[in-house]
Amino acid sequence: MECLAYDSGRCRSCTLIETPYPRQVASKQDALERLLSAALGDAASAIAWREPVVGPESGFRTKAKMVVAGTIEEPTVGILDAAGHGVDLRDCPLYDPALTAAFPILATFVTVAALRPYSVPERRGELKHIILTASPAGELMARFVLRSTEALARIRKHLAWLQEQLPALVVVTVNVLPEHRAVVEGDVEIVLTERDELHMDLGSVDLRLRPQSFFQTNTDVARALYAQVAQWVGESLPVSVWDLYCGVGGFALHCLADGRTVTGIESSEQAVLSARGTAAQMAGRGVPGAADAHFVVADAPAWAETHAAPDVVIVNPPRRGLGAALAGWLESSGVGRVVYSSCNAVTLARDLAAMPSLVPVRGRLLDMFPHTEHFEAVVLLKRH
Structure with a gap:
């Protein structure tokens, strides 16, 4: 990618810009696998890695x-x-x-x-x-x-x-x-x-984005991330799904189905209002399962500890990760499947090591941030 700001020295934020893009992605995949291997030992070898998701090398930040x-x-x-x-x-x-x-x-x-x-x-x-x-x-x-x-x-x-x-x-x-x-x-x-609010039409879901709501900065790769999580969630035909740290409801609203209750938990009131607005609009259009989507303003770890565990939990925490309390709850909860989406492979590895009963079986890297060391990763965990 050509960048006048980088060439002139005005900005050096894109630390990998001089590295050919395929090598950037391969290096990130290698770093992710090495981090998980160091944290999980032999358990990491069971992960079936899908091809990394990539998007345009420029013009991708929305x-x-x-x-x-x-x-x-x-x-x-x-x-x-x-x-x-x-x-x-x-x-x-x-x-x-x-x-x-x-x-x-x-x-x-x-x-x-x-x-x-x-x-x-x-x-x-x-x-x-x-x-x-x-x-x-x-x-x-x-x-x-x-x-x-x-x-x-x-x-x-x-x-x-x-x-x-x-x-x-x-x-x-x-x-x-x-x-x-x-x-x-x-x-x-x-x-x-x-x-x-801004309408973020992703195809099957038209998310509402209010001013203080978080949304991924790379919409093309975010669309692929939502689709991947929805596929893994749907495979086990769950009756109940939680989306912890749900933001504007992207994961939850992609996992709707007839007879399935989906609950999103988020501390940001503006994000929850966005999610509720999208769910109501989808219910009005007769989208199966939309009427059974609920979004709650709450602290995710505290809320989880006071409710009966669902069939599947989706977690998408901030860079600091799940933390000991939520990782401990997931480990002891009896939840059969967890889908963990992470923007920080270091805290992802730490959290997975704290949940040995939940074995990572599939994983995928999504290059949300080309030309930098950062990336998104999603892992499917099944109870051993």
């Missing part, structure tokens, strides 16, 4: 978390250098073309609405980030992360101009993050448009 720096007149949209100064990455080839086309317009909007970029070294300014998401249909959601609501009136005043310049922009919000800390967004979200 979500951009862009740091805004510089000045009102000349803002940068991209990342910060080691000194905390802005590095413009509007030309990054990783992003979906819909995002790339929107970056210059959003940068101009910073000037039009007089949004003073936040300076990390000086700890002054208002606009910290612009978070932009594209749907498969090309619609956009833009979130302006500000230190306060001081600029809210100006954003409202010039919003019509922004939507005229960017007709695909259907959701616009202001997120408030007053603290000087290394996080992307705050808790307060103010919706400025009539619509408050």
Whole structure:
């Protein structure tokens, strides 16, 4: 992949960009297998690995978390250098073309609405980030992360101009993050448009994505991940399925079937509202099993410990993994099948080692993040 930002030294985030892509994927597969072998010993040899899932080498990122720096007149949209100064990455080839086309317009909007970029070294300014998401249909959601609501009136005043310049922009919000800390967004979200969700149409499921909901940044590979999990779940014809750390319900809603109860657990209220909205829409269309899908705002480990175990559990934890409590519950629960989707092979290996009664029998690497060391992995576990 050709990248002017990498060649000029502006950005070195893609550490594997000089490695031919097939070798990148092979190296990740080797690293995954070695980690699991070290943690599980002979049990790792029982895993039947499917061919890795790959997608486009460029233009695949459908979500951009862009740091805004510089000045009102000349803002940068991209990342910060080691000194905390802005590095413009509007030309990054990783992003979906819909995002790339929107970056210059959003940068101009910073000037039009007089949004003073936040300076990390000086700890002054208002606009910290612009978070932009594209749907498969090309619609956009833009979130302006500000230190306060001081600029809210100006954003409202010039919003019509922004939507005229960017007709695909259907959701616009202001997120408030007053603290000087290394996080992307705050808790307060103010919706400025009539619509408050993006439709992520994946074919069989049209997910609703609200502003503070997590969704995979590589939609093509995410679609393959959902399909793989649904296949493994459906093989045993379960009556009850849990999706722990369910997010907007991607796994759960791909596993619907007549006579099957699917329950999703997630700590983010916005994500659960998204999942419920999708389930209701699917039930209205008569999708089998949609009326029996339930989504609950709760802590996954605590919730699991107070409910009778289902036939199948899907887990998709954050990078820190399941942790001792949930891994211990799964080990002793009697659940016959677990499907574990992970974005961190190190914590995946640790968690699998803590559940020796659940034997990994199939696995697949999904290259969600080309040109970096990161990847997604999914493993099917069966009780021994």
